[in-house]
Amino acid sequence: MSKNTKNQSANPVQELREIYKKRREDTLKKAREKAKKLPQPKKDERVAKPSRSNRQDLEM
Amino acid sequence: MSLGEFSELEKFINKTSLEPKGFFADTSILFAATYPSDLYNEDAEDVFKILKSKLSAYTNVNVKYEFLESHRRVLLADSLCDFYDIYSDRLPAMVNEKLKSHKTTHKKKVDADRPSKLEVEQQKNFIKLLRPTLLGERDAWDVLCKDFLLPQLEPVWDDACKKLGIVEIKVRETDESPLLKAKPDWADVVQIMGRYGIASADAMIVNMFNCSKINLLITADLEMARSVIRENCADKCVFVPESIFEQLQAENN
Numbered sequence: 001m002s003k004n005t006k007n008q009s010a011n012p013v014q015e016l017r018e019i020y021k022k023r024r025e026d027t028l029k030k031a032r033e034k035a036k037k038l039p040q041p042k043k044d045e046r047v048a049k050p051s052r053s054n055r056q057d058l059e060m
Numbered sequence: 061m062s063l064g065e066f067s068e069l070e071k072f073i074n075k076t077s078l079e080p081k082g083f084f085a086d087t088s089i090l091f092a093a094t095y096p097s098d099l100y101n102e103d104a105e106d107v108f109k110i111l112k113s114k115l116s117a118y119t120n121v122n123v124k125y126e127f128l129e130s131h132r133r134v135l136l137a138d139s140l141c142d143f144y145d146i147y148s149d150r151l152p153a154m155v156n157e158k159l160k161s162h163k164t165t166h167k168k169k170v171d172a173d174r175p176s177k178l179e180v181e182q183q184k185n186f187i188k189l190l191r192p193t194l195l196g197e198r199d200a201w202d203v204l205c206k207d208f209l210l211p212q213l214e215p216v217w218d219d220a221c222k223k224l225g226i227v228e229i230k231v232r233e234t235d236e237s238p239l240l241k242a243k244p245d246w247a248d249v250v251q252i253m254g255r256y257g258i259a260s261a262d263a264m265i266v267n268m269f270n271c272s273k274i275n276l277l278i279t280a281d282l283e284m285a286r287s288v289i290r291e292n293c294a295d296k297c298v299f300v301p302e303s304i305f306e307q308l309q310a311e312n313n
Contacts, residue, residue: 011105011108011109011112012093012108012109012112012223012224012225013093013094013101013104013105013108013109013223013224014105015223016093016094016219016220016223016224017096019219019223020094020096020212020216020219023211023212023215024138024142024212026211027142027207027208027211027212028142028146028208030207030211031142031143031146031207031208032146034203034207035146035147035150035195038150038195038196039196040150
């Protein structure tokens with residue numbers, strides 16, 4: 001099936017792509033605004049209880 | 061039972077009188093239609109351009125469950141990247157390191173049209189990493205979920221229903237649906253699970269298709285198509301993408 005179908009309009013899948021893209025942009029915009037409102041933490045306030053014993057569980 | 065490929069779908073529905081006027085859409089085709097990085101996204105686009113104005117897309121609760129679960133996992137994977145972009149200057153080095161690594165791997169998968177869902181173990185590890193990390197008065201996992209995941213996940217099913225013409229077949233003890241010729245039965249579901257070794261949710265989808273008056277199944281899932289073909293119900297037909305069609309044709313010849 002043709003790659004260029006992604007550029008055609010007026011089809012439901014294309015409309016969904018646009019909806020999701022706009023929703024992601026809106027979500028990120030709101031998230032950025034929330035992040036800006038947070039005070040910059042001091043270095044030692046960033047992690048509540050860092051635990052070295054858990055580090056091995058974090059390998060991904 | 062007949063098998064067709066998507067490129068022949070328009071010809072098929074123009075010469076076939078389908079009653080009820082609809083097709084059964086499984087999770088794979090609905091997810092493909094709603095996730096641009098899915099391997100079959102463009103195939104799904106062509107299918108729904110042909111079918112949307114002519115036929116309803118019938119599903120059941122299992123399809124809805126699997127659809128939402130798939131979107132939860134891809135959105136979590138995407139959201140971790142977005143979260144990193146926005147909060148990296150506020151996170152400890154160890155957290156940033158893991159998020160950066162995830163972002164790099166995730167981008168490679170998306171660029172290559174490979175599955176990018178977050179795996180269960182990955183999620184557990186990120187919860188362990190982000191729950192103890194504070195952003196103001198909230199922990200980082202809470203921020204990720206409520207500010208990034210939830211706003212995108214919440215409307216995803218309703219959007220799909222509206223745009224793709226999805227109609228959910230609901231079955232209750234007391235209902236007699238005009239779309240069903242037999243009541244779905246758990247014993248039949250277990251039989252299907254046992255015969256083909258497929259998961260219970262998929263077996264319930266196969267069973268619902270068998271029990272329904274709907275004769276056309278659209279799927280991009282090889283195992284789903286295989287199972288339905290082997291059920292060999294009279295008057296039923298399955299349409300699949302070209303690559304799956306070729307594989308099934310080779311198996312059946």
